[in-house]
Amino acid sequence: MDCLHIHGGLPLNGSVEVGGAKNAALPIMAASILASQPVRLIGVPELVDVRTLSLLLGHLGVEVKREGAGDLRIQTVDPRPTRADYDLVRRMRASFCVLGPLVARRGRAAVALPGGCNLGARPVDLHLAGLAALGADIYIQRGYVVARARRLAGATIDLAGPRGPSVTGTANILSAAVLARGRTVIWNAAREPEIVDLGRFLNKLGARIEGLGSDTIEVLGVTELGGAVHRIIPDRIEAATLLMAGAITGGAVRVNEVEPAHMSAVLSVLSATGADVHCGSGEVSVRSAGRLRPVDLAALPYPGVPTDLQAQFMALAAVADGASTIRDLVFPERFLHVDELNRLGARVVRTSGGARVDGVAQLSGAPVTASDLRASAALVLAALAAEGHSVVRRVHHLDRGYERLEAKLARLGARIARRQLTAVGSHQEPATA
Numbered sequence: 001m002d003c004l005h006i007h008g009g010l011p012l013n014g015s016v017e018v019g020g021a022k023n024a025a026l027p028i029m030a031a032s033i034l035a036s037q038p039v040r041l042i043g044v045p046e047l048v049d050v051r052t053l054s055l056l057l058g059h060l061g062v063e064v065k066r067e068g069a070g071d072l073r074i075q076t077v078d079p080r081p082t083r084a085d086y087d088l089v090r091r092m093r094a095s096f097c098v099l100g101p102l103v104a105r106r107g108r109a110a111v112a113l114p115g116g117c118n119l120g121a122r123p124v125d126l127h128l129a130g131l132a133a134l135g136a137d138i139y140i141q142r143g144y145v146v147a148r149a150r151r152l153a154g155a156t157i158d159l160a161g162p163r164g165p166s167v168t169g170t171a172n173i174l175s176a177a178v179l180a181r182g183r184t185v186i187w188n189a190a191r192e193p194e195i196v197d198l199g200r201f202l203n204k205l206g207a208r209i210e211g212l213g214s215d216t217i218e219v220l221g222v223t224e225l226g227g228a229v230h231r232i233i234p235d236r237i238e239a240a241t242l243l244m245a246g247a248i249t250g251g252a253v254r255v256n257e258v259e260p261a262h263m264s265a266v267l268s269v270l271s272a273t274g275a276d277v278h279c280g281s282g283e284v285s286v287r288s289a290g291r292l293r294p295v296d297l298a299a300l301p302y303p304g305v306p307t308d309l310q311a312q313f314m315a316l317a318a319v320a321d322g323a324s325t326i327r328d329l330v331f332p333e334r335f336l337h338v339d340e341l342n343r344l345g346a347r348v349v350r351t352s353g354g355a356r357v358d359g360v361a362q363l364s365g366a367p368v369t370a371s372d373l374r375a376s377a378a379l380v381l382a383a384l385a386a387e388g389h390s391v392v393r394r395v396h397h398l399d400r401g402y403e404r405l406e407a408k409l410a411r412l413g414a415r416i417a418r419r420q421l422t423a424v425g426s427h428q429e430p431a432t433a
């Protein structure tokens with residue numbers, strides 16, 4: 001099992017390229033099931049989650065070939081399989097995005113229920129209600145969602161959930177509606193840039209979708225979709241994480257090949273911490289010196305601050321000059337990073353609605369354990385700021401969503417090295433990376 005050794009306290013400086021967005025690439029790969037011609041995706045990051053979905057698509061008769069860095073060629077070679085096994089779906093919830101495309105294109109799907117995860121309860125009721133409204137016959141059998149339809153029929157679907165719209169729920173319904181007979185209107189659709197990217201990809205295949213980026217999406221169903229070449233949008237979460245690495249270490253970091261418009265709320269909060277934020281065409285830079293200021297933030301659906309950056313902002317708040325409050329209105333239980341940040345010397349207490357963070361002047365290196373993808377990133381950030389040596393364990397979580405994060409941080413001057421976790425208590429100092 002890999003871990004990251006980090007010697008903190010050094011300011012990070014320089015510029016770094018950001019990869020394609022994981023949360024756009026995954027539903028787009030799943031939606032490639034709908035295509036009757038080959039699909040070429042450009043800018044797909046090399047991530048464990050991408051490999052997991054490629055494996056699942058392979059089991060579903062969809063060949064996924066990597067052709068050079070970032071390029072995927074996807075083509076259906078056998079349209080008969082319709083079963084997404086628990087062994088693959090439980091590894092990654094985004095696997096559930098094959099449900100809509102399978103039932104729309106192949107008339108049947110049996111997809112394992114993904115279950116809960118470290119972010120708290122994660123129901124799929126909105127996905128199922130939406131597909132049922134499109135005319136799919138849906139039932140649960142032995143832990144699998146079975147959905148059947150000869151041809152789906154357009155409908156008006158309200159995707160409002162108790163915590164806002166569902167992102168992958170919108171992806172599933174949208175991907176199914178493109179082949180449904182007639183017109184579908186999705187109210188309270190997710191507005192995330194990753195959903196807009198999915199919609200644009202589907203339109204390139206020949207779908208007729210309007211209203212992308214708003215909360216009302218309209219789809220006029222077509223009978224067949226072709227192929228397409230599509231470039232995945234930049235990963236706004238990776239970009240922000242790298243910028244925060246600059247801010248938390250008192251350095252100056254520029255991220256290239258990004259879309260600043262996708263990051264407005266995030267950049268406002270970064271500015272509120274006192275960091276100097278500058279946006280250019282396809283790039284954003286952050287410079288920071290001295291103590292950061294505390295912030296009060298609530299993670300919300302887009303265009304709000306994303307829940308996928310809540311943990312990383314907590315790392316910043318941990319070293320701010322004063323008390324911050326952090327709430328997560330999307331995943332109210334997504335706070336497993338709190339205890340681990342406290343191991344690094346942070347002073348975070350859970351409150352009923354979130355957490356209160358009393359900033360400290362200096363974190364101190366410690367062994368910590370990552371619980372999920374974004375929590376891992378928060379621990380890496382905190383360890384970069386902490387004085388001395390930290391070991392972040394269970395970084396397989398990090399590898400699900402960040403492409404060689406340690407290499408990018410090392411290029412910015414971090415002393416960080418990946419090692420296999422050897423004996424219990426082993427604490428070798430990393431060489432300068």
Ligand code: EPU
Nearest residue numbers: 023094121122123124125126127161163166167168330373
């Ligand atoms: N919800 C329901 N019913 C549903 C679906 C969701 O009540 O049928 C609730 C959830 O429990 C949650 C809220 O709605 O409280 C939002 O969940 P959503 O469905 O939007 O999450 P998701 O689609 O499963 C995607 C991302 C997550 C990201 C969330 C929120 C992908 C592959 N995953 O998950 O990304 O946190 O949206 O923005 O797009 C990550 O990358 O680390 C990650 C977890």
